[in-house]
Amino acid sequence: MRKKLESLLLDALDDYKTLNIVNINVQKLTTEMDSMIIATGTSTRHVKSASSSLVEYAKKQKYEIFGLEGENSGEWILIDFGDVVVNVMLAETRELYNLEKLWIKPKN
Template sequence: MHIDALKTLALDALEELKARDIVQLDVSRLTSVTDLMVIASGTSSRHVAALASNLVQKAKEEGVQPRGVEGENGADWVLVDLGDLVVHVMMPETRQLYDLERLWADLPSDLERESELSGA
């Protein structure tokens, strides 16, 4: 599935169950692991789990098998890995603590790291 369609699928699944503060981060220049991250908040652990579950269900309905889902047990932070897109669904307190938006904004790109390692 093309990244734009995957992003639309994820955003629609999150918005369907009223996720809060949805943010998209283009991390394609920062890491080779994924191209896009979506971060969203839920209002309770149950809401976080439901948001992630809905996303997984919608992805499977469209023929996208998640590569992995982590954190479903505690449901303070659930990560859904869809390959080119990784979705973090978090409780507001957990999101504030880890501050992924700032963390990813402050990272040097892979190219910058390679030039630093090569001494250029």
């Protein structure tokens, strides 16, 4: 079920023209989620629009939304689907917090 949800979310983010979409498997790093998807929006309006559209699309597909944060500012919106967490961010915000560096473990 998680793979189907990931695929649906990744395709939708691509359809909504978000940039630099990354899917990180975090199963070995936390029990809070299995994967984290990060995408960049080109403006606060784009971040808000893509996130809102993603939530509505997922709900139509019968997926539950467990949490939604940041929708007022539009700099970084986090959508919690349980096993999958989506972060849609402005480029500046993404660069500042650098979630990829925090969550991607170097290969030894």
